[in-house]
Amino acid sequence: MSLYLILPILAVLVLFANLGRLKSATLPIALLGLVVAAVLAVFRLGLDHPLLRGMAEFDGYASAFSLLLVVLTALAVLLLGTPSGKTDIPQGEMAGLLILSLTGAVMLVSYTNLVMLFLGIEILSIPIYVLAGAKKRDAGSNEAALKYFLNGAFATGILLFGIGLLYAGTGQFTLEGIASWAQANSSGLHPLFHLGLLFLLFGLGFKVSAAPFHFWTPDVYEGAPSVVTAYMSTTVKIAAVAAFFRLLSRAFPGVADRWAWVLILLAVLTLLVGNFGALAQGGFKRLMAYSGISHAGYLLIALLAQGRMAAGALWIYAAAYGAATMIAFAAWARLEEEGEGDAIEAFAGLRARSPFLAVALGVSMLSLVGVPPLGGFFGKLFVFGNAVGQGLIALVVFGVVMSAMGMAYYMRPVIQAWFREPKKEAHLPLRAPEIVVLAICVVALFALAAAPTSVFGAF
Amino acid sequence: MLTLLLILIPLAGGLLVMAFRESAARAISTLVAALTILVAFWACLSWGGGPGLRFGLSLAWVPTWGISFSIGLDGLSLPLVLLTVLIAPVALILAFRHVDRRSSILYGLILAMEAGLIGVFAARDAVVFYLFWELALVPVYFIAGFWGGEKRVPVTLKFLVYTVAGSLFMLFGILYVHAYTSAPQGFSLSSFYTAQLPPAAAPWILAAFAVAFAIKMPIFPFHTWQSDTYHEAPASGTILLAALMAKMGLYGVMRWMLPMFPASFYALQPVFLALGVIGVVWGSLVALAQDDMKRLLAWSSFSHTGLMAAGVFSLGIIGFQGGVVQMVAHGLSIAGLFLAVDIFESHAGTRRIGAISGIAHRNGAFAVLFVLLALSAIGLPLTAGFAGEFLLLLSLSKVGLWWAFAGGLGVILGAVLYLQWIRRSFLGPEPAAVPAFRLRPTEAGALGVLAVSGLVLGVYPKPLIELSRPALDAILQLIGAR
Numbered sequence: 001m002s003l004y005l006i007l008p009i010l011a012v013l014v015l016f017a018n019l020g021r022l023k024s025a026t027l028p029i030a031l032l033g034l035v036v037a038a039v040l041a042v043f044r045l046g047l048d049h050p051l052l053r054g055m056a057e058f059d060g061y062a063s064a065f066s067l068l069l070v071v072l073t074a075l076a077v078l079l080l081g082t083p084s085g086k087t088d089i090p091q092g093e094m095a096g097l098l099i100l101s102l103t104g105a106v107m108l109v110s111y112t113n114l115v116m117l118f119l120g121i122e123i124l125s126i127p128i129y130v131l132a133g134a135k136k137r138d139a140g141s142n143e144a145a146l147k148y149f150l151n152g153a154f155a156t157g158i159l160l161f162g163i164g165l166l167y168a169g170t171g172q173f174t175l176e177g178i179a180s181w182a183q184a185n186s187s188g189l190h191p192l193f194h195l196g197l198l199f200l201l202f203g204l205g206f207k208v209s210a211a212p213f214h215f216w217t218p219d220v221y222e223g224a225p226s227v228v229t230a231y232m233s234t235t236v237k238i239a240a241v242a243a244f245f246r247l248l249s250r251a252f253p254g255v256a257d258r259w260a261w262v263l264i265l266l267a268v269l270t271l272l273v274g275n276f277g278a279l280a281q282g283g284f285k286r287l288m289a290y291s292g293i294s295h296a297g298y299l300l301i302a303l304l305a306q307g308r309m310a311a312g313a314l315w316i317y318a319a320a321y322g323a324a325t326m327i328a329f330a331a332w333a334r335l336e337e338e339g340e341g342d343a344i345e346a347f348a349g350l351r352a353r354s355p356f357l358a359v360a361l362g363v364s365m366l367s368l369v370g371v372p373p374l375g376g377f378f379g380k381l382f383v384f385g386n387a388v389g390q391g392l393i394a395l396v397v398f399g400v401v402m403s404a405m406g407m408a409y410y411m412r413p414v415i416q417a418w419f420r421e422p423k424k425e426a427h428l429p430l431r432a433p434e435i436v437v438l439a440i441c442v443v444a445l446f447a448l449a450a451a452p453t454s455v456f457g458a459f
Numbered sequence: 460m461l462t463l464l465l466i467l468i469p470l471a472g473g474l475l476v477m478a479f480r481e482s483a484a485r486a487i488s489t490l491v492a493a494l495t496i497l498v499a500f501w502a503c504l505s506w507g508g509g510p511g512l513r514f515g516l517s518l519a520w521v522p523t524w525g526i527s528f529s530i531g532l533d534g535l536s537l538p539l540v541l542l543t544v545l546i547a548p549v550a551l552i553l554a555f556r557h558v559d560r561r562s563s564i565l566y567g568l569i570l571a572m573e574a575g576l577i578g579v580f581a582a583r584d585a586v587v588f589y590l591f592w593e594l595a596l597v598p599v600y601f602i603a604g605f606w607g608g609e610k611r612v613p614v615t616l617k618f619l620v621y622t623v624a625g626s627l628f629m630l631f632g633i634l635y636v637h638a639y640t641s642a643p644q645g646f647s648l649s650s651f652y653t654a655q656l657p658p659a660a661a662p663w664i665l666a667a668f669a670v671a672f673a674i675k676m677p678i679f680p681f682h683t684w685q686s687d688t689y690h691e692a693p694a695s696g697t698i699l700l701a702a703l704m705a706k707m708g709l710y711g712v713m714r715w716m717l718p719m720f721p722a723s724f725y726a727l728q729p730v731f732l733a734l735g736v737i738g739v740v741w742g743s744l745v746a747l748a749q750d751d752m753k754r755l756l757a758w759s760s761f762s763h764t765g766l767m768a769a770g771v772f773s774l775g776i777i778g779f780q781g782g783v784v785q786m787v788a789h790g791l792s793i794a795g796l797f798l799a800v801d802i803f804e805s806h807a808g809t810r811r812i813g814a815i816s817g818i819a820h821r822n823g824a825f826a827v828l829f830v831l832l833a834l835s836a837i838g839l840p841l842t843a844g845f846a847g848e849f850l851l852l853l854s855l856s857k858v859g860l861w862w863a864f865a866g867g868l869g870v871i872l873g874a875v876l877y878l879q880w881i882r883r884s885f886l887g888p889e890p891a892a893v894p895a896f897r898l899r900p901t902e903a904g905a906l907g908v909l910a911v912s913g914l915v916l917g918v919y920p921k922p923l924i925e926l927s928r929p930a931l932d933a934i935l936q937l938i939g940a941r
Contacts, residue, residue, distance in 0.1 A: 309523065369623070371597060372590040381586070381630070385524065388634045393660075400631045404624035411616060419604045419612055456523040 002046030003058070003066065003106055006037055011099040018092025026092035027081045030099060034074040041066035041106075054174070055113045062110035064315050064458045065242045069109065069235050072322050073102045075330075075440065076231040078433040084333040085227045087134035087141075094134060097127035098231060105239035109246065114163045114173050117243060121159060121207065124239060125152045128232060132224040144223030151216040155206030162199025169193035175250040183254050197252065201262055204247070207240035208296045210266045211273035218277075221289035226336055229285065230329035233292045234322040241299045245314055249306045256306070263300055264395055270297035271402045278409045283342040287409060288328055291368060294402065295321050298383060301399060305386035312456035313382030320367055320375030320448055323441040327364035328413075330437050331357055334428065347413045349422025354430060358417045360438040365410040367445045370403055375448030382452070461502050461514040462530045462581045465540065466574050466591075468495050469547070473570030473598075476563055484563030485555060491570055492548040499544040502532065510534070510929030515583070525637075525645025529583035534930030535713060536580045538783055538923055539706055542790045543580070545912075546702045547573040549794050549905050553695040553801055556902075557606070565606060565695065568598040572699055579707050585633045585646040588715070589626070595707065596622055599699050603692035611691045618688040622674055625681075629671035632664045636719065652718055652937055662727065665720040669731075672716060675708030676764045679738040686745075689757035694801035697753065701760050702794040706786050709767055713779065717771075718937035724774075731772040732855075732862055738765025739869030746876050752800045752810045756793065759836065759876060762869050763789050769866055770851030774938060778854030779931040784920055785847025788835060788913060792844060795832040795909035799825070802902060803884075806894045812880055817889035822896045824903070826885045831910040833877040835917065838870055843916035 010033035017026045040046065047058035056062075077095050079085050087094065104123030111117050129152065133145025167173060169192030170181040182189065202213065209217040221229045252259060274294025281287040299321075302314045331347075334357065340346040351358040367376035380403065387396050430438070472491030476484045506513060515531030532540065550569045554562065575598065578591030596619075604615040633646070639657070640650040656664060674681045689697045717724060724731070742762025749755040767785050770778040802825070803818075804810045819826035835842035838849070848870055856863035898906070916923060 312523070366597065370627075371623075372593050377590075377593075381634070382524070384631070385634045385637065388631075388638050393635070396631055396634070400627045401624075404620065404627050407620045407623045408616070411619065415604065415612055415616065418601065452521045453519075453523060456521070 003040050007103040011096045014092055015096035018090055030077050030095040034070055038067055038070045055116045056110045057112045058110050060459045061311055065109035066106050068319055069105045069239055072234045073098055075326050075437045076227055078437050079227045079330055081433045082431045084337040087225050088136040089134045097131050101127040105235055108239045108243035112175050118160055131228040134225050140223035144220045147216050148220045155203050158199050159203025162196045162203055165192050166196030169196055178251040204244045209293050210296050211270040214293050218286045218289040222285045226329050226333035230326055233325050238318045238322055245303050248303055253306055267297050267300035275402050275405045284332055284344045301387050302383040308459045310386050311459040313386055315455055317379030317383050320379045323444045324364040324367040327360050327441045331361050344412050344416055347416035348420040350417035352422050354428040360442050361417050362414050363442050363445055365414050369406050369410045373449040375445045378452055462532055463516055464498050466578050469570040470574035473567040477567035479563050481562045484566050488551055488566035492551055496544045499541055526586045527584055528587055530581040531583050532581055534927040538787050539580045540577050542787050543576045543703055546794050550695040550698045552901050552905050568602050572598040576703050583648045599696055602696040606693040608691040614687045614691040618684045621684045625671035625674035628667040632667035635664050661720050661723040665723045668716045672708040672711040676705050678765055678768050679734050682761050686754055686757045690753050694797055698794050698797050702790040705764055718934050721938040732769055735765045735769030735772055736865045739866050743869045743872035750812045756796055760793050766851055766866050770854050773854045773858045775854050777850050780924055781847050781850025783927045788843030788847045791909050791913045792832050792835040795906055799829045806896045813883045816887035819885040820889040825896050828906040828910050835913040837874045837877050841917050843913045846917055846920045
């Protein structure tokens with residue numbers, strides 16, 4: 001129970017602290033609370049089964065993913081504390097909304113009932129509608145908020161419709177219930193069952209920004225404040241993917257032949273759109289948006305496998321993606337503050353202006369490509385390894401070709417940062433929170449190589 | 460343990476060096492390189508004779524997936540490790556010649572690449588192999604991209620995308636073979652040797668590995684990145700690429716590819732032989748048309764690599780022996796030649812052949828060293844190049860006389876190439892203003908060591924042949940083609 005309680009309480013506390021005299025203490029309070037939440041998640045304190053009358057189960061899977069989500073959110077909150085995190089909404093409110101959204105994310109990795117899945121998605125998304133528009137006087141930010149809201153509402157509608165159809169077909173809301181129903185009626189599955197499953201896949205496809213449901217992503221990522229984009233592209237995406245995995249592996253493991261081909265199709269399309277789209281971008285945030293889409297494609301491949309090994313592979317992939325993406329947006333937020341435009345060329349000569357930032361950016365991009373010994377490599381190794389084990393050879397070869405393509409665009413910021421001369425000679429000092437965020441992520445990308453075993457043990 | 464030291468000393472040293480100022484970094488990197496040489500020599504001294512793996516180390520890494528950090532040296536690894544520890548200091552000497560404010564990073568990258576190369580030659584686990592394979596790539600990309608010539612950015616990006624694409628295909632191959640290793644599944648070399656692939660799939664997986672190795676060497680038709688990259692990279696990077704990185708591919712072929720898919724390879728052997736031999740002739744012909752010294756060396760190197768590959772592809776102990784000898788010989792001579800070109804360029808102000816003639820008149824020592832290195836590259840008897848090329852051609856002739864003939868043609872063209880170069884640059888009339896080359900002691904020493912060790916190896920290649928023989932026999936036993 002405790003994690004579900006402490007996060008909303010923390011959110012409200014932070015929101016109120018912001019109103020009163022404690023304005024300067026909001027971020028420390030938020031961070032402290034998140035540390036406590038991380039500890040609770042790791043040790044699963046007060047999270048015994050059955051939870052919420054069997055609506056959720058805080059198993060190893062939930063524990064591992066909650067930790068990841070809480071840490072990523074904490075990093076985003078840290079970034080709020082720098083001048084580059086400033087928007088038209090007070091920091092405290094931003095932090096409160098982020099934590100509120102995190103509550104939904106935690107629900108998404110621990111649900112056992114489709115109602116909780118729906119609630120989780122809504123709680124995750126609604127604060128983001130506000131946060132995306134946090135720059136009230138900025139047209140792009142407003143556009144982002146509106147686009148995200150409309151698309152999000154549409155996606156949730158489809159998801160809810162899918163849940164309804166599935167209930168109509170099976171009479172079940174729980175994951176186990178659906179699984180055992182499907183097993184019992186494996187010969188004559190109701191058309192409503194298939195339709196409901198398809199709608200669920202599409203609804204979640206929106207949330208992970210899989211093609212062809214990705215159209216909102218570049219505009220929203222570009223318009224939203226960078227800190228919010230960092231949160232969206234890490235925590236929100238990872239929570240949605242984790243929810244997706246939980247759904248497929250718990251409710252529909254026996255009927256994998258019915259949905260696997262849909263997922264493969266989505267993965268191929270997503271990889272194509274993400275990689276070719278990224279090649280064509282001139283702006284860094286849009287590049288990262290398409291990078292996020294292409295990684296959604298790899299994550300969809302990860303969903304095709306089941307069991308402990310698959311969950312561990314998904315976690316490592318997600319953690320590496322999250323850490324690398326967080327670095328990218330933290331770096332971008334810092335440059336944005338200097339007002340150097342949207343283009344990738346803003347990174348020019350970064351090595352001279354801030355060596356640490358340039359190193360972190362290099363590590364981040366190399367990890368996103370999948371160069372060892374960084375976490376991104378191990379993510380790809382395990383995800384592709386599982387897929388090969390399942391005989392999805394053509395899909396893996398396709399994924400490999402797409403990864404090679406990734407080199408062509410992930411190197412663009414690196415080339416700017418390392419091989420081009422700076423346009424401005426001005427030194428780019430980093431503030432303490434930025435250094436902490438970058439350091440944690442860089443260390444994490446290396447540490448993921450050292451400790452995959454303990455990750456697999458956690459599931 | 461010794462193997463781990465060989466990797467850790469340059470790696471840790473390389474990271475450390477980057478934090479220092481240039482002068483301190485220079486001293487430390489020299490020390491680190493020297494220490495690595497000492498450890499390698501220590502490994503030689505305590506080698507003893509006979510077959511088997513030495514200085515092995517295996518630590519569980521990801522037991523769930525059967526990944527272990529396994530390294531060790533055998534008779535095939537050690538010569539290449541020795542070559543690496545000798546060439547890395549030459550790259551450092553070249554880096555010392557062009558100092559700028561950020562040189563300490565360059566020294567660090569060179570040492571990091573040294574660690575990656577040694578790791579590649581020592582890896583006994585496919586994931587570890589892949590890890591070092593990429594670790595050897597990233598530093599040289601930054602070296603070429605940062606300190607390279609005018610067109611460095613597009614050229615190095617092409618190089619990077621090319622090689623990473625190859626690596627990723629190999630990664631796919633590794634994962635595929637892993638899926639067919641006998642239980643408990645793993646990534647170790649021995650489990651890869653015994654993996655039972657479906658016969659229909661084996662040629663494709665062979666191709667996945669072959670592409671990665673062919674790009675790295677490179678052999679025809681995967682060589683299009685090479686000439687530009689060698690040309691644009693700074694001399695220190697070019698040496699690393701030509702003398703060492705090219706050997707990674709051939710080593711991978713011998714250690715991983717051939718013993719894993721012997722049956723599929725036999726079916727495709729003529730294709731592989733043809734690609735190698737085409738490279739020999741093609742490279743020599745294109746080199747004849749170059750007037751830039753670096754480009755000439757790049758194409759000549761491509762030609763030599765083709766011959767090495769073809770000899771190894773002929774699958775016999777003679778070809779394998781020739782491959783090992785020639786890898787070392789070529790590494791020594793090409794490193795020396797690139798060093799000489801850089802010295803030449805810094806004094807003459809140009810790399811164009813024929814721009815200045817008659818250098819030998821006033822620079823006797825330099826000319827002698829250069830000619831010695833060039834003769835080894837040609838493969839004149841009593842040089843190491845002869846020992847290697849003779850064995851390679853002999854082995855090719857056992858597969859088919861025409862293969863050897865075509866390979867020999869390339870070698871003859873290579874001789875024409877170098878002799879012409881010597882004639883046009885070193886001999887001939889002495890113009891009014893031939894610059895006098897003042898060699899620094901380190902440069903003279905490096906050139907001398909490279910030239911003399913090539914000679915020694917040519918006169919007396921027995922230790923190298925005896926060292927590598929048991930390991931090569933073991934590999935051939937796996938292939939079943941003695």
